[in-house]
Amino acid sequence: MSRHVLQVVGLVRRYGGLTAVDHVDLVAPPGMITGLIGPNGAGKSTLFSLLTGVEQPDEGKVVLGSTDITRMRPDIRSRRGLVQTFQVPSLFPTLTVADNLLVGAENRRRDYAGGLLGLSAQGQGRISHSAERVLERLGLAPKGPVTQIVEEVLDSLGLSDVRDTIAGTLPTGALRLVEFARALCARPDILLLDEPASGLDSEETAKLSQLLRRTAAGGVGIVIVDHDVDLVFSVVDQVYAMVGGRVVASGDPETVRNDPTVRSVYLAQAPLAAAGHSREAH
Amino acid sequence: MTSIDLALAGVSLGAITALSGIGLLVTYRTNGVLNLAQGGIATLVAYVFREMVVEWNLPIWLAAVISLAVVSPGIGLLLERLVFRPLARRRASAAESLVASLGVLVLSLGITAGIWGLGSRSDAPSIFPNSSVQLFGDTRIGADALAELVMVIVFAGVIGVIAARTAFGRQIRAVVDARQLAELSGVPADKVAAAGWAAGTTMAGLTGILLAPRFQLTPYGLTLLVLETFAVVVAARLSSMTVAVLTALGIAILQSELKQFTLHGDAGQILTVLQSNLFIVALLVLLLAVPKLRELGSGDSGATTSFSSRDAPPSGRVSGVRLRRDYLGKLGGGALLLAPLTFAPSDLRSAFMVPALALIFLSMVIVTGYSGQLSLGAAGFAGLGALLSLKLANGDLFGLPAMPGIASMFVGALLVAPIGLITGYPAIRRRGLTLALTTFAVGAVVSRFVFEQPTFATGLYLDPLTLFGWELSEKAFYVFELICLGIGLLVVRNLHQGRLGRALLALRDHSEGAAAVGVDVRNLKLLAFTVSSVIAGLGGTLLVHSSYSFSADDFAPLQSLLWFTAVVVFGADSAAGAIVAAAFMVTIDVLAPAGSSTLAIGILALALGWMPGGLASAVRGMLRLLAQYLADSFVDPNQRAPRPVPVRISAVGHLPATTGITGITGLPGIGSTLRAARAGHYARWPLSGNQDGLPAGAPRLTPFGAGLVGMVQQYAATQTAGARRRQATDPAGAPRPTLPRPAGPTPTGAGAEAHPAEGGRA
Ligand SMILES: Nc1ncnc2c1ncn2[C@@H]1O[C@H](COP(=O)(O)OP(=O)(O)OP(=O)(O)O)[C@@H](O)[C@H]1O
C-alpha cells in the first residue's frame, strides 16, 4: 500500500479581525519528517487543528493523497491515515494500555452494529464473542492482524510490561509514549505531533528523536510542532517557519536556519547553530 | 380580550419567570453551578409557606418573612456548606455538580412528598391582594403583576449594580474565574459562594410562593414549572440578566397572546398545548438553536468518566477465579430475581415493577455509563414505547391491524428507535450540561404534547397478554419480564465487550482522543442513543403492563431526573447496579409511604460526594478490602508477592477514584495521572524498583525498546523526587509540576541510574 502525501493549499483561518493562519502552503511527504516552528501565536496550533478537522478553514484545502479532506470529520481523516497526538496526552484513562492501543488499531472499520449482535470484527472471520472466548481458553484464538499490530508496537516501544496497566495510573512520560504507540497502531500515513517533547528532559528528547527517525524510516510522514528548536532541527528533513500566520521560510533545515527573516524574527537572541537554546515550552 | 389585555395578563407569569431566572443566574455566576434543584427548593418553600398560613394561621406577611428571610436563604447556606463547597474544594467536574444538584432536587422533592404527600392542593395563599390597578381607559393590570414587575426591576437593578460597581462584584468575578487564586489573594471565596447560594435559593423560594396560587400546588407540577424557566437562562447564555428578564416577559406575553387564536383539527390541538407550554418549547428550541453553550461547561470528555465505578473489562484472558466469582455473583443475582415467584400474589404484583424499571435503568447505563452522554430523557422513551405498543395492540397505529400483546410490545419498543436516533443527533455536537438539558426538554415536550393529550393517551385497552392462545398467569408474566431483562442484559453485555465496548469507553474517556485515532464518534453516539431508547421503550411497555394502566405521570419528565439520579447513585456503568437500583426503589416504595424512595435516592446522591463512583463502586471496594483483610489474616503479608494497589480502590476511602479527579487541571486524564504519579502509584511501572528492569520470564526487549523503557523510568524517578520535594515544601502542590532538572544523576533515581539507559543507541 503506498502511503499518502499531505498537501495544504492556501489555507486561511480568521478569528474576527485576526488572521491566525494566512494562506499557508505545505507539503508533508511520507517517510519524511517535516518541522513546523514559529514564535508564540504564530498559528502553528491553529494550523494543526485545521489539518485534523477540529477547526474548519475559511479558505484553502487540505489534500491527503488524491483526496480533498478539507471538510471531513476528524475521525474520518484519522481512518484515512492522518493521525495526531495531542499537546496534552489524551489517553483513555480507564482502559489498559493494550486496550488503548487496540482502540487505535481497530478503528479503520466502522461496523459497530455487528458488535451489538455479538459479532466480533476482531480477527479475520466474524465469530461470536463466546466462541472467541472458548477458542481463547483452548489456546486457539485466532490472532487477527489487529492484535498483531498492537503486540508489535507494544514490543518495539518496550511497553509490553505495562500492557495490562490502567492507562490513568501511568506517569506523564509514559503517557506520551503510549499515546505515540496508540497513534502508530492506527497505521498512519501522516502523523501530526503537537509538542511531543514538552515535559521531557534532554535525554528523553534524544530518545524521542530516535523514535521519530525510526518511524519515518518505516515510511510514515511526520509533521512535528515543537518549541525545542534543537530537537526540530536535529531530526527533520524539511522545516517550515511561521510568523504571524504566514510561512516565512521553508526548505531544508540549513536553508531555514540561515534565512534572514527567521533569524531576525524568531531567533533574534542567538544564532541557531549554537546549542543550548532553552525551551520555551515551560 | 384585546391584545393589550392579554399581554398584561402574561406579565405576572413573565415576571415570576424572570425572578426565577435571576436566581439561577446569581447562583451560576457566583458558583458556576446551574442549580437544577431550583424547582425543588421553590416547591419546598411554597409548601412551607402554605403550611404556615393555612395550617398554623400565621399572618401572611409573617409567613412570607419567615419563608423568604429565614427558610430560603437557610437552605442555600446549608447547601453551600454541606454539598457544593466540598465539591468546589476538590474541583469536581461539571458532571458531578450536576448530579449533586439533581440530588438536591430529588431530596427536596422527597421531603415535600414525604411530608405533604403527592396530592394537589388548591389553597395556596397569595401574598398580594386580589385587586387590580387602572392603567388607562378600561385597561387594568393586576396588583400582583405590578408588584412582581417592580421586584424584578429592583432585584435585577441591585444585582447589576453590585456586580458591576462594587468591590464585592469584583470579588465574585474573581471567585468564579479562579477560586483558589482568588482565595490566595485574600478574597473570601466561601463567603462569596455562600452569598450567591443564599440569594439564589431566596429567589427560588419567592418563585415558588408566587407561582403556587396561580396553579395547583403539587410537588412534581410546581417543580417542573420552575424547571421550564431554564429557557430564559439558556436564552441569556447564562450571563446577561437583561436578556433573561426580557425573554421571560417575552415568552409569557407571547404565550398569553396565543389565547386569542383558535384553530381546528390537529393544528388547533397543538395550539392549545402551546398556549400553556411555550416555555418548555422555547427551552428545546433554544437549546437546539444554540449548538454550543460554552458556558454550560464544554468538554464531555472526562466529565462523565467520574461516574465510572470500575475498571474497563479486561481484554486479555480472564482468570479462572474471577470467572468463577462472576458466575457466582450472577447466580446469586438470578436467584434473587426469581425469588418473587414464591411471593404472595400481591407482592408478586409489586415485584412486576422491578424488571421493568431495571430495563429503563439499563438504557441509561448504556448512554451515560458506557458512552458518557448525559441524558435526562429516559422517561420520554419509556413512555413512547409503552404508548406505541398499546396502540399497536389496540390496532390504533397507522391503521395497522391489532397485534397480539407480546408482539406489540417488542414492535412498539423497536418503533422508538427512530425517535432515539433523532434525539441522538443533538448529542453529536452537544455535551455535558447542554446535552442533559436538551434531552430533558425533549422528554418534557413529548410528555406535554403526547402523553398528556387525550387523543393519544386515552381509550387504550390493556388486554391480558397471551402466548399461543394461553393467557399469561401473573407468574408467567413475571418470567416473561425476566426474559426481557435478560435480552436487555445481553445487549448491554455486547455493548460493553470487544471492539465496540472499547470504542464506547474510549468515547466516554476522551472523545477528541477517540476521534483522533479514528473512532467514529458520531455513529457511536447515535448507536448508543438508539439502542438505549429501544431498551427504555421495552421497559416502558413492561411498566405499563405491570401497573395495568398507562398514566402520563409514570413517564413525567421529572421521572427521568429521579431515575437518572438513581442510576448514578448505584453506579452508572454497572448493569447490576441498574437492577439493584430498581429493586431498591420498588422495595422502598412498597414498604414505606409513597415518595420515600425519592427521599432515599436524594440522600444517597448527596452522599455521592463522599463516595465517587456510586454505591456499586463502594461495595466493590469494600469487598476487596474485606478479601484483602481475610487474606492477610491467613497469609503472612510479607510472604506474598507484593501486589500493586489499584488507585481506584481508594474510591471507598478519602481519595476519589482515579478518573474522578480530572478537575485538578481541568484536562481529562492529566489530573489523575499527576495525582497518581505524586502518590507513587506507578509502582507497577516495571523498572522503578527493579535493578535489571525486567521481571523474570518477561520477553526480552529489543535494545531500542530497553532504551525507551529506561527513559520513561528515569522520568518516573525524577517525578517522584520532584513530588517528594514539593510535598515537603508546598503541601498544596502545584497544579502542574515543572520538571526538576538535576544537573547530575538524579538523587533518588537509583534504579534509573543502574539501568543501561544508553543501550538503545543504534
Ligand atoms: N479560538 C480562537 N479565537 C480567537 N483567536 C484565536 C483562537 N485560537 C487561536 N487564536 C489566535 O490565533 C493566533 C495563533 O494562535 P496559535 O495557538 O495557533 O499559535 P501557536 O503558534 O500555536 O502559538 P504557541 O506557540 O504559543 O502555541 C494567536 O494570536 C491566538 O491568539
Ligand SMILES: [Mg+2]
Ligand atoms: Mg500552540
